[in-house]
Amino acid sequence: MKISAEELEPLFDVLPDVVFFIKDPAGRYTHANLTLVRRLGLKQRSDVIGKSVTELFPATMGGSYAAQDKRVLAGEVIENQLEVHIFASRVPGWCITCKRPLLVRGKVQGLIGISRDLGIPDGKHPIYARLKRVLTYMQENYAEGVRVQAMAESAGLSIAQLERHFRRVFQLTPQQVLTKLRIEAAMRLLHTEETVAAIGMACGFVDQSAFARQFKATVGMSPRVYRAVAKSNEEEGRLG
Numbered sequence: 001m002k003i004s005a006e007e008l009e010p011l012f013d014v015l016p017d018v019v020f021f022i023k024d025p026a027g028r029y030t031h032a033n034l035t036l037v038r039r040l041g042l043k044q045r046s047d048v049i050g051k052s053v054t055e056l057f058p059a060t061m062g063g064s065y066a067a068q069d070k071r072v073l074a075g076e077v078i079e080n081q082l083e084v085h086i087f088a089s090r091v092p093g094w095c096i097t098c099k100r101p102l103l104v105r106g107k108v109q110g111l112i113g114i115s116r117d118l119g120i121p122d123g124k125h126p127i128y129a130r131l132k133r134v135l136t137y138m139q140e141n142y143a144e145g146v147r148v149q150a151m152a153e154s155a156g157l158s159i160a161q162l163e164r165h166f167r168r169v170f171q172l173t174p175q176q177v178l179t180k181l182r183i184e185a186a187m188r189l190l191h192t193e194e195t196v197a198a199i200g201m202a203c204g205f206v207d208q209s210a211f212a213r214q215f216k217a218t219v220g221m222s223p224r225v226y227r228a229v230a231k232s233n234e235e236e237g238r239l240g
Contacts (some may be wrong), residue, residue: 005031019085024110027052027069039085041233060229061220064069066198072099072111082176084183084219092187094118094180096171113230122169130155133170134162135177142181143204146173178204183218185209186211189235190227199223 005022008046019039022031032048038090040056042048051067054062059197078099086092099113101112121126151174152162166174182203189199200211200223215223 019115022112060225064080072101075101109142118171138178146178191230194225
């Protein structure tokens with residue numbers, strides 16, 4: 001038995017922490033759940049259908065999302081991509097994005113994807129206390145070279161066990177948690193007058209190029225553009 005996209009859409013409508021979408025070969029939305037509609041600050045599904053990310057998202061982010069879609073439409077599968085999404089409310093939120101080519105008789109006819117908000121950690125997990133110690137260590141040392149092997153040993157676990165338990169408790173791998181901590185720190189520092197290069201080094205990136213690549217892949221815009229957008233938003237807030 002096959003389930004149509006029209007049947008999937010209302011199922012995803014009732015999930016406030018999941019964005020669901022299908023796009024055609026040109027990257028235009030053919031289906032979108034109401035969570036996406038609301039987060040874009042729109043009122044109804046028809047405001048989204050037929051439009052591309054460059055029409056719906058700010059230019060600073062739409063271009064990055066369009067480039068990601070292009071890769072998927074070329075056949076690439078994106079799994080568990082850690083991202084920050086900034087919607088009409090300008091409030092950033094962390095999520096995990098998955099996108100797959102939509103195949104019809106072996107040919108790519110579009111893409112299908114979801115973005116799931118990160119939930120709160122599972123504090124009832126049997127070894128949560130040990131994992132919390134690892135997380136505290138990462139929070140205190142994200143600017144340095146943090147080795148997964150050392151973290152696993154500190155928790156009395158193998159690397160495979162550490163990764164499995166991290167996914168269960170934090171919904172992320174240890175490396176993704178480290179990336180999240182570094183990007184969050186960078187976003188805070190980009191509100192200051194520090195240079196982009198200095199911020200990258202302060203947040204544990206080996207060089208400015210690596211920092212710029214990771215920041216854009218995660219936030220959807222370069223550090224310099226993010227700084228300009230943040231400054232503009234702050235000025236608008238003061239004027240308002």
